[in-house]
Amino acid sequence: MSFEMSFMMIKIAVVLAGLLAVVPIMLFVERRGSALLQNRLGPNRMGPFGMFQAACDVLKFIFKEDSPPGHVNKFYYSLAPWLAVIPAFMTFAVIPFAGSMSWNGSEAIFQVANLDVGILYCFSVASLGVYGIIMAGWASNNKYSLLGSLRSSAQMISYELTLGLSIVGIIMVFQSVKLGDITAAQGETLVSIAGLDIPKWGIFIQPVGFIIFLISVFAETNRLPFDLPEGESELIAGYHLEYGSMRFALFMMAEFINMAVASGLITSLFFGGWQLLPGFGWLAGQFAGTEHAQLILVFFQGVSFVIKVAFWMWFFVWVRWTLPRFRFDQLMKLGWKVLFPIALINVFVTGLLIYKGVL
Amino acid sequence: MKNEKENALQPDVPLDIARWGFPSHYDVSLKKDSDDIFEDSRVIVNIGPTHPAMHGAFRCMAKLNGEIIEKSYCEFGYTHRAKEKLGENRTYHQFIVYTDRLNYCSSLINNVTYALSVERLMGVEVPERATWIRMICAELARVIDHLICVGINAVDLGAFSYFLYGYHQREKAYTLIEQLCGARLTTSYTRIGGLMYDAPEGWEKDVKAWVKETRDVIDEMDRLLTDNRIWLNRTKNVAVFNKEQCLNYSFTGPNARAAGVDIDLRRDQPCMFYDKMDFDVPIARVGDVFDRYYVRMEEMKQSLNIISQCCDKIRSGPIWSEDKRVRIPEKAAVYNTMEGLIHHFKFFMTGFNVPPGEAYTAFEAANGELGFYIVSKGDVNAHRMRIRSPSFWHYQGLSPMIQGGYIADLVAALGSINVIAGELDR
Numbered sequence: 001m002s003f004e005m006s007f008m009m010i011k012i013a014v015v016l017a018g019l020l021a022v023v024p025i026m027l028f029v030e031r032r033g034s035a036l037l038q039n040r041l042g043p044n045r046m047g048p049f050g051m052f053q054a055a056c057d058v059l060k061f062i063f064k065e066d067s068p069p070g071h072v073n074k075f076y077y078s079l080a081p082w083l084a085v086i087p088a089f090m091t092f093a094v095i096p097f098a099g100s101m102s103w104n105g106s107e108a109i110f111q112v113a114n115l116d117v118g119i120l121y122c123f124s125v126a127s128l129g130v131y132g133i134i135m136a137g138w139a140s141n142n143k144y145s146l147l148g149s150l151r152s153s154a155q156m157i158s159y160e161l162t163l164g165l166s167i168v169g170i171i172m173v174f175q176s177v178k179l180g181d182i183t184a185a186q187g188e189t190l191v192s193i194a195g196l197d198i199p200k201w202g203i204f205i206q207p208v209g210f211i212i213f214l215i216s217v218f219a220e221t222n223r224l225p226f227d228l229p230e231g232e233s234e235l236i237a238g239y240h241l242e243y244g245s246m247r248f249a250l251f252m253m254a255e256f257i258n259m260a261v262a263s264g265l266i267t268s269l270f271f272g273g274w275q276l277l278p279g280f281g282w283l284a285g286q287f288a289g290t291e292h293a294q295l296i297l298v299f300f301q302g303v304s305f306v307i308k309v310a311f312w313m314w315f316f317v318w319v320r321w322t323l324p325r326f327r328f329d330q331l332m333k334l335g336w337k338v339l340f341p342i343a344l345i346n347v348f349v350t351g352l353l354i355y356k357g358v359l
Numbered sequence: 360m361k362n363e364k365e366n367a368l369q370p371d372v373p374l375d376i377a378r379w380g381f382p383s384h385y386d387v388s389l390k391k392d393s394d395d396i397f398e399d400s401r402v403i404v405n406i407g408p409t410h411p412a413m414h415g416a417f418r419c420m421a422k423l424n425g426e427i428i429e430k431s432y433c434e435f436g437y438t439h440r441a442k443e444k445l446g447e448n449r450t451y452h453q454f455i456v457y458t459d460r461l462n463y464c465s466s467l468i469n470n471v472t473y474a475l476s477v478e479r480l481m482g483v484e485v486p487e488r489a490t491w492i493r494m495i496c497a498e499l500a501r502v503i504d505h506l507i508c509v510g511i512n513a514v515d516l517g518a519f520s521y522f523l524y525g526y527h528q529r530e531k532a533y534t535l536i537e538q539l540c541g542a543r544l545t546t547s548y549t550r551i552g553g554l555m556y557d558a559p560e561g562w563e564k565d566v567k568a569w570v571k572e573t574r575d576v577i578d579e580m581d582r583l584l585t586d587n588r589i590w591l592n593r594t595k596n597v598a599v600f601n602k603e604q605c606l607n608y609s610f611t612g613p614n615a616r617a618a619g620v621d622i623d624l625r626r627d628q629p630c631m632f633y634d635k636m637d638f639d640v641p642i643a644r645v646g647d648v649f650d651r652y653y654v655r656m657e658e659m660k661q662s663l664n665i666i667s668q669c670c671d672k673i674r675s676g677p678i679w680s681e682d683k684r685v686r687i688p689e690k691a692a693v694y695n696t697m698e699g700l701i702h703h704f705k706f707f708m709t710g711f712n713v714p715p716g717e718a719y720t721a722f723e724a725a726n727g728e729l730g731f732y733i734v735s736k737g738d739v740n741a742h743r744m745r746i747r748s749p750s751f752w753h754y755q756g757l758s759p760m761i762q763g764g765y766i767a768d769l770v771a772a773l774g775s776i777n778v779i780a781g782e783l784d785r
Contacts, residue, residue: 034519034520037520038519038520038523038524039523039524039527040523143402143404144404147404147426147766151426224517225517225589227517233411233412233514233515233516233517233770234412234515234766234767234769234770235766236410236411321519321520322518322520322583323517323518323587323589324513324516324517324518324584324587324589324590324593325516325517325518325589325593325767326589326592326593327592327593327765327767327768328426328765328767329426329765330589330592330593
């Protein structure tokens with residue numbers, strides 16, 4: 001097997017394993033984190049700090065009897081969870097999790113696929129995920145599920161538009177849709193104030209775009225305050241109302257992995273991706289000139305990426321347990337009447353600034 | 360002529376056809392039921408009785424157009440336990456435990472109100488200390504009830520943390536109640552002519568400490584949610600029930616005050632020592648979900664004021680009325696004297712007779728006017744026990760309130776009027 005081939009395999013394994021590990025970790029963080037926000041303890045009996053609670057939950061889901069209700073359309077009912085979870089996994093392929101290094105004379109990039117369409121691939125695959133939800137709602141043959149999936153289809157389509165528009169500014173500034181290029185370009189210095197270098201991270205050059213992206217990405221991942229497709233109190237559980245055991249767990253996995261992907265995208269587009277966090281540059285510099293200097297640098301880049309992603313994952317949890325839920329019409333109004341025009345204006349202003357040579 | 364003939368052949372059919380929405384050439388307009396929601400082919404969604412937002416078992420059949428509720432029909436009776444009939448078959452003391460299960464979020468108020476009404480019927484006066492403790496109990500229960508109401512309302516709208524902030528205080532209040540009577544939820548604390556036990560030593564101090572803590576918590580809750588943009592969007596001008604409607608539907612309590620109906624039985628018909636208390640009655644104008652929420656928040660603050668005033672004024676002393684008819688005999692007498700033992704046996708086995716007459720006693724419960732109408736024919740049981748529970752009236756208003764709103768508004772409306780199934784169905 002050639003070097004490229006085996007390296008690719010390793011990368012795929014790392015990304016898949018990482019995403020799969022996200023699920024139990026997020027289960028733990030969500031439960032204990034929400035407990036932290038609510039002055040209570042949360043599950044703390046299994047293992048240190050209740051860390052194995054997630055493992056127990058997973059075991060429970062696996063061993064539960066999977067009995068589809070009699071009134072469902074069996075084929076689509078079983079297909080739907082997979083349609084939700086597989087695109088979620090696929091999206092992460094284009095997100096770079098470390099810089100590049102030369103090894104045995106060839107360039108190694110830490111990204112499963114540096115596609116030319118880059119970010120567009122992300123959105124196209126992520127929008128496939130909505131089919132899983134619509135299918136689940138339809139096949140469940142339940143009024144609440146149907147309402148949930150109707151809501152989700154309207155919500156996803158509206159917010160994908162603003163999501164796409166919000167990053168147009170970034171694409172214009174960095175002149176590329178490849179996430180690898182965008183992340184690499186964010187390493188440059190934007191301005192230097194009193195010896196403090198402010199990097200050219202997306203948030204500094206596209207603050208409005210960032211806010212719109214953040215809001216839209218919450219809507220895309222169906223998290224509170226946009227968890228209308230589930231709408232716990234009004235639609236009971238929405239589209240996954242009729243699901244049990246591992247099939248339900250797949251929907252939950254899809255949600256957590258979508259969160260990871262969303263955090264990865266926020267990080268890559270607006271927070272410099274794998275660009276080193278302050279302090280890490282100095283740390284990595286200590287190893288300059290040694291045998292494995294390149295490898296150590298890549299390691300620190302990976303750690304920076306993971307820390308940034310972890311922060312945004314925590315941010316998702318934080319917001320979920322703080323804010324109330326929108327109503328459906330308010331959600332649509334926010335998407336179409338507020339975010340969409342702002343995103344358009346943002347694109348226009350960015351274009352003007354680029355034309356004037358400011359950006 | 361044709362119509363007559365067909366109607367003669369199938370006298371009951373037209374109503375069925377109206378019900379199932381089949382196209383028909385029958386003239387069914389005369390028999391049309393205004394509450395019939397099956398009249399056309401819209402989707403009917405059953406919200407409840409086992410729906411997470413239906414706190415307790417109610418059912419709301421909603422005819423949906425998209426997500427908008429065009430018409431709804433609200434049904435209750437799933438928790439009916441024949442409380443009023445039980446009141447006619449149990450002695451006056453035995454019925455106290457049933458009052459716990461009326462509004463189980465604030466059972467102490469029910470206990471107090473029931474005791475007040477029987478005492479009024481018998482002309483029994485309770486000593487001061489008992490009254491002070493009863494007042495503290497009533498206000499404590501009101502705070503608990505409002506905490507759970509605003510909390511659950513927020514949970515229904517997705518703000519879960521908010522609920523748990525209040526929930527901790529509620530648990531602490533339950534611990535205070537547990538110190539009084541050993542039970543947390545179903546207290547059965549009052550007795551006719553007195554109380555089950557005296558408050559333990561230093562209880563007032565614990566209560567005052569709790570009041571101080573709860574003030575902070577309520578402020579914290581206020582800061583967390585009240586000015587939140589999403590919360591305002593979800594609650595302002597949602598499920599409006601204006602003053603006129605409130606009067607038509609006999610709304611009382613915080614729900615009526617939210618619409619500007621200025622009634623509070625604690626102030627307007629003072630019983631116990633409420634006339635000596637210094638407190639305000641919060642009023643709002645619009646009568647939407649937000650107003651109902653905010654009136655409750657303010658009322659909690661007022662209740663805390665009342666509690667701390669009561670705690671300052673409470674003095675040690677007897678907790679039992681001297682009236683021999685209702686006073687439970689002392690244990691020393693029961694164990695040591697023949698007469699005491701017989702008295703005790705008769706008291707608990709047959710109960711005491713209440714002089715003939717009838718009385719309606721109402722008190723401002725957490726949800727509104729809670730009244731007991733008791734008709735006595737001189738027996739150990741009531742001849743008629745009627746309970747005027749506020750939730751019964753509030754629930755009737757739900758259907759007009761949510762007309763034209765979204766499903767999510769139904770959830771918000773139901774949470775905000777705080778319908779308790781136990782009280783509604785009795």
